Amino acid sequence: MKLENKTGTADFLLLGLSDDPEMQPLLFGLFLTIYLVTVIGNLFIILAVTSDSHLHTPMYFFLSNLSFNDICFSTTTVPKMLVNIHIQRKSISYTGCLTQICFGLIFAGLENCLLAAMAYDRYVAICQPLRYTVIMNPRLCGLLIILSLVISITNALLHSLMVLHLSFCTDLEIPHFFCELGHVLKLACSDTLINSILEYFVTSVWGGVTLLGIIFSYIQIASAILRIPSAGGKYKAFSTCGSHLSVVSLFYGTVFGVYLSSAATLSPRKSAIASVMYIVVTPMLNPFIYSLRNKDIMGALRKIISKIYFH
Numbered sequence: 001m002k003l004e005n006k007t008g009t010a011d012f013l014l015l016g017l018s019d020d021p022e023m024q025p026l027l028f029g030l031f032l033t034i035y036l037v038t039v040i041g042n043l044f045i046i047l048a049v050t051s052d053s054h055l056h057t058p059m060y061f062f063l064s065n066l067s068f069n070d071i072c073f074s075t076t077t078v079p080k081m082l083v084n085i086h087i088q089r090k091s092i093s094y095t096g097c098l099t100q101i102c103f104g105l106i107f108a109g110l111e112n113c114l115l116a117a118m119a120y121d122r123y124v125a126i127c128q129p130l131r132y133t134v135i136m137n138p139r140l141c142g143l144l145i146i147l148s149l150v151i152s153i154t155n156a157l158l159h160s161l162m163v164l165h166l167s168f169c170t171d172l173e174i175p176h177f178f179c180e181l182g183h184v185l186k187l188a189c190s191d192t193l194i195n196s197i198l199e200y201f202v203t204s205v206w207g208g209v210t211l212l213g214i215i216f217s218y219i220q221i222a223s224a225i226l227r228i229p230s231a232g233g234k235y236k237a238f239s240t241c242g243s244h245l246s247v248v249s250l251f252y253g254t255v256f257g258v259y260l261s262s263a264a265t266l267s268p269r270k271s272a273i274a275s276v277m278y279i280v281v282t283p284m285l286n287p288f289i290y291s292l293r294n295k296d297i298m299g300a301l302r303k304i305i306s307k308i309y310f311h
Contacts, residue, residue, distance in 0.1 A: 011091040011092065011093055011094070011172070012091065012092050012093075012094065012097045012172045012173075012174055012179065012184075012187075013090045013091055013092075013172060013173045013174065014080075014081070014084060014090050014091075014092055014174050014176060014177060014178065014179070015090060015173055015174060015175045015176070016081065016084065016085070016090065016176075016177045016272075017177055017272055017273055017276070024085050024088070027085055028082060028085045028086060031078055031081060031082060031085075031280065032082055034078075034280055034281070034284050035074055035078045035079070035082070035280075037284050038070065038071065038074045038280075038283050038284040038287075039071055039074070039075075041284065041286075041287035041288065041291075042067035042068070042070050042071045042283070042286070042287050043067075043071070044287065044291075044301055044304065045063065045064065045067040045287045045290060045291065045297065046064045046067050046068060047304055048291075048297055048300035048301050048304060049061070049063060049064040049297075049300070050064065051300065051303070051304060052296075052299075052300040052303070054296065054300075055296060055297070055300060058121050058136040058141050059118070059121055059122070059125070059240075060296075060297075061141055062114060062117055062118045062121060062141070062144075062145075063118070063290060065114055065145055066111070066114045066115075066118070066247075066286065067286070067287065069107055069110050069111055069114060070111070070282075070283035070286055070287075071283070072103070072107050073104075073107035073108065073111060073279070073283055074279070074280060074283045074284075076100060076103045076104050076107060076178070077100065077104065077177065077178035077279055077280075078280060080092065080096070080100070080178065081177045081178065092179065096179075097174075097179035097184065098160055098163060098164070098179070100178050100179040101156075101159065101160055101163065101179050101180075101181050101184065102156045102157065102159075102160040103156070104156075104178065104179075104180070104181075105152070105155060105156035105159055105160075105181065106152045106153055106155075106156040107152075109148075109151065109152035109155050109156065109206070110148055110149060110152045111251065112206070112207060112210050113144075113147075113148030113151065113152065113210060114145075114148060115210070115214060115244075115247065115248050115251060116210040116211075116213045116214055117144045117145075117148065118244050119213065119214040119217040119218065119244065119248070120144075120213070120217055121136055122217065122221060122240065122241040122244060123217035123218075123220055123221055124136055125240060126221050126224050126225065126237050126240065126241065127220050127221065127224045151206070155202055155206065158198070158202075159181055159195075159198065159199065159202075162194065162195050162198060163181075163184060163185075163195070165190075166185075166188040166190050166192065166195070167188065167189050167190040168187055168188055168189060169187065169188075169189045171187075172187055173187075174187070175272060176272040176275070177272055177275075177276075178279070180275070181199060182199065185199070211252065214248055218241075218245065221237075221241060224237070225237045225238055243289050243290045243294055246289050247282075247286055247289055247290070250282050250285060250286075250289070251278060251282055254274075254277035254278035254281070254282055255278050257274060257277065257278075
């Protein structure tokens with residue numbers, strides 16, 4: 001097959017989740033609903049945290065950043081999928097595909113870092129409560145966000161620039177609903193060994209370090225909780241990190257599920273369906289997990305809703 005450098009001119013085809021024409025209106029309605037719930041739910045979390053002075057703490061600062069990141073993460077992929085379903089097209093430009101890869105990596109990496117930062121915040125709150133305000137000061141919180149953003153952007157740009165050097169063949173069909181780095185690399189006609197090594201190395205090291213940090217934090221938290229003499233004290237301590245633990249389990253559980261399903265099945269379309277869980281569903285569920293399990297968030301949301309209702 002002839003090699004062609006399609007940089008700037010190629011159109012990729014996003015095959016989506018189903019080829020069945022009768023399924024398209026159902027998929028459009030389902031994903032539009034999920035996207036709207038994701039945006040509105042996370043916006044309410046951000047409004048609740050910013051409007052209530054009692055929520056101006058490190059834990060809720062990280063939560064509001066996580067909510068903003070979830071909105072951006074969903075916006076990177078879902079609107080394009082909805083447009084393609086609505087106008088019955090599957091194409092995405094080379095520039096659009098590269099943009100999706102870049103921003104998808106940024107927000108996925110930032111989610112990873114934010115969950116680790118929130119785990120560290122819970123570790124300090126439970127294991128070193130007397131020094132909490134000293135350690136988790138506004139400067140450190142801001143530095144953690146900036147560092148997470150710098151690492152995520154650097155990683156995304158590195159992968160995106162490596163893709164720019166690839167040549168692609170004429171058959172540019174991606175069995176997914178967005179441009180995922182691994183699928184795009186499989187379409188390249190030029191050598192992708194360095195790209196693949198970089199992808200697996202960075203994912204393993206970066207993802208491994210943050211996940212180990214979260215696991216270490218919760219081992220220390222569990223140890224500290226077990227030393228609390230009263231059952232009420234144990235419950236109160238655990239309740240402060242229950243929501244975060246639920247979100248961590250949901251995010252990493254779905255990510256591992258996607259990669260395990262990709263390794264176990266020969267169908268890329270089934271892998272794409274599994275990816276919906278952590279790319280689309282998880283950002284939608286995060287606001288519900290935090291609001292339903294948190295009285296402070298629920299109180300702030302009631303105030304916002306009452307203001308909207310009466311005005």
